[in-house]
Amino acid sequence: MSDYVLETVDLGISFGGLKAAQGINLKIKKNEIYGLIGPNGAGKTTVFNMLTGVYQPTTGEFYLSGEKLNGASQESINKKGIARTFQNIRLFNNMTVVRNVMVGLHNRPEYRCGFFTSVFRLPRHFKVEKQMRKKAKELLDIFGLLDDRNNLACNLPYGKQRKLEIARALATDPKLLLLDEPAAGMNPQETAELVETIRFVRDRFDMTILLIEHDMSLVSSICERLTVLNFGTVLAEGETAEVLKDPEVIRAYLGDDE
Amino acid sequence: MKNLAKKIISAVMAITMIAVACVAFSSCSDAKKNYAANNTEFYIGASGPLTGGAAVYGMAVKNSAEMAVEEINAAGGINGVKIKFVMMDDKHDASNVSTNYATMYEAGMQISLGCVTTAPCKEWKTLSYEDGLFFITPSASADIVVEYDNAFQMCFADENQGTTAANYVNENVSETKIGVLYKSDDAYSTGIFNKFKSTLSSSKTLVEASFSGETVASFATQISQLKDCKFIFMPIYYGPAAQFMDEAKNDVAPDAIYYGCDGLDGIDTSVEGFDISTIPQEVSYLSHFNSQATDGAAKTFIDKYVSKYGKETLNQFGASAYDCIYAIKAAIEAAGNKIGVTSSPSEIGDVLKGIFGGGFTFSGVTGDSITWNKNGFVNKSAIKYIVKEKNS
Amino acid sequence: MKNIGLALKKIKWKHYVNYVIVLAALIVLLIAGASGGLKASTNELVLKIAISIVLAVSLSIVVGFLGELSLGHAGFMCVGAYIGGKVAVVISEKLGGGIVTFLISLIVGGLCAAVCGFVIGLPALRLRGDYLAIVTLAFGEIVKVIFQQSKAFGANLGFDTLRYDKSFRQNFYIIALILVLVTLAVTQNMIRSKHGRAITAIRDNEIAARASGVDVTKYKLIAFVVSAFFAGIAGVMFACTFSTVQAPKFGYNYSIEILVMVVLGGMGNITGTILSASLITFLNVKLSTVLTGDLAVVKDLVYALILVLIVIYTNAPAFKTFREKHNLKAFTLRIFKPKKDPSRIRDDEAKWSNIPTKINMDELLTVDLKVQESVQSPDKGGKNK
């Protein structure tokens, strides 16, 4: 089964009596850009929350390249290699841009550095800090944020904040990147830019990307495959083109016209 | 470059550290300076709660001491030398005492009344002992306060009050069920209570009730614990005592007896709006001062005090402080030329503790022919005052 | 010579300013001390200030950097003061009243407090905002009552601390200031490392921090333990400064006073914290020594007024522009006017000031996760394509 980066088997969660998501079966291949779409409240973000350990799924399992991850804490899931961005941007607002990314780097084995090593400023601390800062700057450079590195994250324009969030997610060195409505509130150019960025990220880091998106132009332009959710269940899945033709899907989006 | 910078920083640090070390272990020069060298009047210092929950006691001491000082100065001072009295606020918190002490000491304090309340006085005790400064406290009553030879008390020591009270009960009280109301977070109250408990004869059964905190919402619980006792011992201050009696007047048997220590003094005068005659039970306490005395030194003191400050803060704290000042005066006069206005605290201290420890007798508001033993404990007659007879 | 000058330019003074402040104070005092000994009262004042600084800086770890409100900091200090003080008394029989005894008691007191910090840190994993605040407050009161009632520690009278050798006590202010330096060093080194970044990340956005793989449990505990440890240190310093330790001192009023120092200093602004701690302590001492006798009553009034005015001045949005024109920084800049060279801006120069803690509970502002409704009416609200 590990020829899939992410595989979910009958994944589902119910709050109280109510099934927010059920029977979710995703199979995402390496290097794929996979779309998860559906009307508001269809349970897309709920799926993300399950995949990142915010909620514990009540049914089913999910595997990251063959390794069963449900039940694990958010931190450990991230360490295992699932990173995400948020629908409503969540940056460390009172920290500089570069530090935001450095927090992302914080768990990488090559930057391990004990508490007392830092407190007593042993040589290793300086070495690690130097490397981390270097790495962070590289990442920022890739996303064209290098010049903003000393601004507070909260002072960045919206588009850059999105990028920074992605950069921070990548800093954790994930196998799978979850993007929650990356294009939300972006104007066409920004969106176009974003498309480039996402592609670029995929190629540069040979990343696998699962994204939630409302912007159909974006979805149709970059997603190889899609899964459509509605009322917390899978409505359709498959190649982007087919799925978008599917009358069920259209109805779900535009409602019945009679 | 950067490393050089770091080197510089660390060098600077290192140098200072070394400097520190050197100074630290070279400059142990201490010739105690006599700050009183150019005093023109005797400087008497004191520290007590002038703000916060215990302020009323501090104010009483301050007022009375100032009153005594004014009188003495008006009458030409001690051997023609006037007195200067300074009192600083410690908020009944020991950690404020050392600053007060140092400040006054450096301003030329030569003699002192210590602290008003026990807890802070423990700090004062140590500091004054190291400087050999004499103090006689009007009201810090724990035994430990006078542990050193430079310290004397004008009030009764807690333990000795506890014992006296217990003995009184053992001998004169027929009731076997003895109620006690004490304040569990107060040194004075617990000090007396513990001694009382241990001295009380086994034939008596003790009914304990305690409270804590600066203000008590209601004594309902304590009342229901004590309501069957015919004799209730209350080693607490008059404030809460009045509150308890007031609340309990219908629950406790009207022929019961409230019996307290010097803390109860002032219950009939100092609680504004509280009329003790509304209490059916007998209220009595063992003290060295009776705030409704009708004759003698006490009477004159009370009149003067009330006319000056009103009866709100009239209590044995003040009376005792008033006596402290006069006792100091008497002692200095007794010392004659051994003590001058510019002599250092320790010189004065040596002389005064010699005098007080050596059979010096003094008569004042809180008793006639008061004497002190070497340990600094006062020896005077504790009288049982019945503030309020039980309604017959 | 020249490159020394250059090197001096290169130093990140911003990182050292706090040490410089304290060292300067130390040197001044040493000079004063060398020339005929410090007055007892000055010594007293210095010690009180040192203790306040250690307390305030340690509290700022939890409040300023972790962003949790703690109302029981005095409780940790209480533990340090009682345990450390007692240990000193006990071991002094063997080791005498010198620096050795002090150091040992220091470590023991600090560690005991740290353990308590750990214990209080545990609820911190479950509770947020005020709920945690009230737990810390409760802890402080519990510790107070327990020590106050324990016969071993002299119950209500507290216990007499060890009187160290005179030479030691006379020079204790030096040790105290060194301890301040140590506290600063540890705190700043921690904050300016990956660990510090993790802690501040939790403050800024716990969910994002988790999602970025920050081990929230570990770092919350670290913050509480370190903070408590230094509070304990302050407690031992207290026990060494005063000749008696009494529990009532360590009630919530004292905790709040420490909090005041931290908040006035600007949350997460260590320099500010140092200054405000010194200022407030100085103010308290001066007021109580100047306003004696009948005037004592006015003391609290003055203190309260100053407090309110300072806070309103430094925080009121209305004064913002005025503040930006005339504040210490602007003033110093006007004097030194450093040449603006962006390459010399350091990564760590984030603006720390005025970070709201979780007291304003973002939970309260964000509404429940209303899955129910949203599922029944899919297209309700939210942005749509």
Added chain:
Amino acid sequence: MDILSILINGLNVGVIYAMIALGYTMVYGIAKMLNFAHGDIIMVGGYAIYVFCAMSGSLPMFFGAILISVVVCTLLGITVEKVAYRPLRGASPLAVLITAIGVSYLLQSLAQIIFKSAPKRVAVPDLGKIMIGELGIKVSTLITLAVSVAVMIALSCFIRYNKIGRAMLAVSEDRGAAELMGVNVNKIITITFAIGSALAALAGLFYLLQSPYMTTTFGAMPGIKAFTAAVIGGIGSIPGAMVGSIVLGIIEAVCDAIPAVAPYKDAVEFSILIVILLVRPTGLLGKKRREKV
């Protein structure tokens, strides 16, 4: 002593805490600040009653005094809010907390300057007690219970059905949104402070009814206890404040009743508090808030 009377004492103390806790919790929920000066409003209320009863202890005079103390406290609350807190609207909540502390010191020291430090007995008319079977219950206790229950019900209705009340709810849910919906937030906050202070005045009255003694630190501990109670119940929730207070009151009465425990009263109370919070991290009736991810 018997369980029943312990319970009654507990209830009595509890409902008084509730009066204070309501003020705390409302101000918290709506202004998002901890008003540490709240306890001292009680003290002011007490002194107000004292001043007017000192004129004459007659019953009508007493009711007059009650009215006046409520008015005084309400005005005080509004003034404090306007002078000390409003300038800080939008500043960090902790800054406001500090001003609150400042105000509390201010009120206390003023009280000491005006009324001196000696304890005062307020000439509250003694209402006696009625016997129900074995145990006698103070009339004042019954009044306290009745009035506070009435007040709580009234308050809940006010919040639920009155326009302003609902506006309050709105502000506490989401100030920004409420403002957008045309709610005058400043006005609402002022009203909240007014109500809270009025309740504080009542609390002061009830204290005096139990035992009519006043000092300048009268309100400090009740204030902090009530805050605790509000948190036990779930801060921001009005029924929570009531439940929490009554729980706390009863615990307190029980502790008092056991001589061995009495000295450790506070420790026990606070330990129980911690346990409760560990079991229910948002208090007894606090709404479980989940941050939307």
